Amino acid sequence: MSTPVIFDPMTLPSDDNVNSYTFCVELKASRWFLQKGKMIAYYGQINFDGIGHGRFERLVRSSFHSPLHASDWVVAEGSGKMLLADRAFDVNSFDLEDGNLTIRSGNLLAYEPSLALKQSIVPGFVTLIGTGKFVAASNGPVVFMEPPLRVDPQALVGWADCPSPCHHYDHGYMTGVMGGIRSLTGIGGTSGEEHQFEFVGAGTVLLQSSEALMAEQATGAVPNEPGVPGGGFAPGGGGTPRMPGQLGDLQRRFGL
Amino acid sequence: MFRLQGSKTLAVDLTGDGVKAKNGSMVAYDGRMTFKKLSGGGEGLRGMVTRRLTGEQMTVMEVSGQGTCYFADRASEINLVALHGDKLYVEASNLLATDAGLRTGTTFTGLRGGASGNGLFTTTVEGTGQAAIMSDGAAVLLRVTPQYPLMVDPGAYIAHQGNLQQHFQAGVNFRTLMGEGSGEAFQIRFEGDGLVYVQPSERNTVGGDV
Numbered sequence: 001m002s003t004p005v006i007f008d009p010m011t012l013p014s015d016d017n018v019n020s021y022t023f024c025v026e027l028k029a030s031r032w033f034l035q036k037g038k039m040i041a042y043y044g045q046i047n048f049d050g051i052g053h054g055r056f057e058r059l060v061r062s063s064f065h066s067p068l069h070a071s072d073w074v075v076a077e078g079s080g081k082m083l084l085a086d087r088a089f090d091v092n093s094f095d096l097e098d099g100n101l102t103i104r105s106g107n108l109l110a111y112e113p114s115l116a117l118k119q120s121i122v123p124g125f126v127t128l129i130g131t132g133k134f135v136a137a138s139n140g141p142v143v144f145m146e147p148p149l150r151v152d153p154q155a156l157v158g159w160a161d162c163p164s165p166c167h168h169y170d171h172g173y174m175t176g177v178m179g180g181i182r183s184l185t186g187i188g189g190t191s192g193e194e195h196q197f198e199f200v201g202a203g204t205v206l207l208q209s210s211e212a213l214m215a216e217q218a219t220g221a222v223p224n225e226p227g228v229p230g231g232g233f234a235p236g237g238g239g240t241p242r243m244p245g246q247l248g249d250l251q252r253r254f255g256l
Numbered sequence: 257m258f259r260l261q262g263s264k265t266l267a268v269d270l271t272g273d274g275v276k277a278k279n280g281s282m283v284a285y286d287g288r289m290t291f292k293k294l295s296g297g298g299e300g301l302r303g304m305v306t307r308r309l310t311g312e313q314m315t316v317m318e319v320s321g322q323g324t325c326y327f328a329d330r331a332s333e334i335n336l337v338a339l340h341g342d343k344l345y346v347e348a349s350n351l352l353a354t355d356a357g358l359r360t361g362t363t364f365t366g367l368r369g370g371a372s373g374n375g376l377f378t379t380t381v382e383g384t385g386q387a388a389i390m391s392d393g394a395a396v397l398l399r400v401t402p403q404y405p406l407m408v409d410p411g412a413y414i415a416h417q418g419n420l421q422q423h424f425q426a427g428v429n430f431r432t433l434m435g436e437g438s439g440e441a442f443q444i445r446f447e448g449d450g451l452v453y454v455q456p457s458e459r460n461t462v463g464g465d466v
Binding site for chain 2: 004007008019021039040042044046083085088091
């Protein structure tokens with residue numbers, strides 16, 4: 001029988017992975033932002049407080065710019081070592097050096113306050129800007145790819161430095177009445193891969209090696225202003241139900 | 257003799273002796289095996305009644321024979337625990353198999369269980385031998401010493417052994433009630449000398465959302 005590794009406060013790694021599913025953060029009278037409920041255990045003296053706590057006003061002003069996600073995030077403060085994990089997903093830490101990275105909001109577990117969290121223009125994503133370390137979860141190990149490339153929406157974890165994430169539709173499968181029926185009903189066969197995200201330019205794209213998504217976080221809605229993508233949509237509200245025979249939203253986008 | 261075949265399958269080599277395992281967890285065997293459902297986990301009538309009353313139910317079978325028997329359950333990671341006369345406290349749902357010589361029982365855990373959603377009782381395994389416990393994702397073993405108490409999220413706790421006291425720690429304040437809670441309002445605080453097993457995943461708990 002192999003003897004399992006037993007960790008104590010001395011042997012736990014500092015700001016590194018304990019195993020592929022667990023990450024250990026060392027706090028030395030410092031603060032970290034972490035997503036609610038991702039702490040599984042800690043040694044030492046650590047307090048967890050909601051973002052709205054008055055003492056954090058300065059911290060939040062400099063490194064948290066996403067009021068929509070405020071209720072999902074807490075500040076860990078104190079000294080000790082804490083373990084982070086999420087539903088037995090793989091966790092990895094990444095270092096940003098004066099860089100930027102955009103990531104699906106549910107996949108980001110924790111980050112150092114030297115980074116600033118901002119809500120991305122792309123709904124459901126957040127952007128980290130600055131220098132520091134953050135911890136992200138993915139279903140299966142993360143794969144790094146270089147643009148230009150097209151990725152499956154469910155496999156996308158995030159991207160760094162890429163200036164132009166956009167949607168790509170395989171046009172041939174979508175046009176015409178037959179294409180509409182096909183994409184709507186699946187009759188005639190769809191591969192399920194007609195829609196991708198496309199990245200061009202210099203940068204890195206992070207993919208997970210499965211198409212299982214993290215549970216969507218309830219993020220509320222962005223301000224209802226002209227020009228704000230997603231503004232004015234009530235998520236989940238979903239507009240009028242689609243009638244049978246009505247062509248999908250895709251057709252409208254193609255002007256059909 | 258317990259050994260791991262990969263991290264998600266337990267292989268037990270049997271030479272005429274027996275092993276107690278979660279009902280239905282056998283995936284394969286070679287040699288000759290007999291499987292017998294043990295009513296009440298082999299704890300006798302008193303154990304059966306206790307389990308029924310405490311809700312810490314576990315259906316156990318006894319496997320005996322010659323050869324190798326393989327156990328697995330829903331692709332959970334399996335951790336082997338060697339017991340030398342000490343006591344292992346584990347949630348019944350996380351216990352996969354024990355040596356036939358180990359005694360299992362039920363014990364009151366105090367307030368902790370209420371918030372962790374695991375019930376107020378937990379299963380104990382004691383004696384000398386091996387046990388296999390399951391976790392969602394590879395478990396992390398954390399040592400607790402008198403200088404270094406450990407706080408654990410109730411949803412991530414799976415088992416502990418050694419001489420540990422556990423206290424239930426609640427950080428509920430008016431912010432929690434206003435929906436500005438930290439999500440970490442409930443913790444189990446372990447003090448003393450021993451080992452705690454945590455899994456990198458949280459069960460859905462009553463306390464998890466506040």
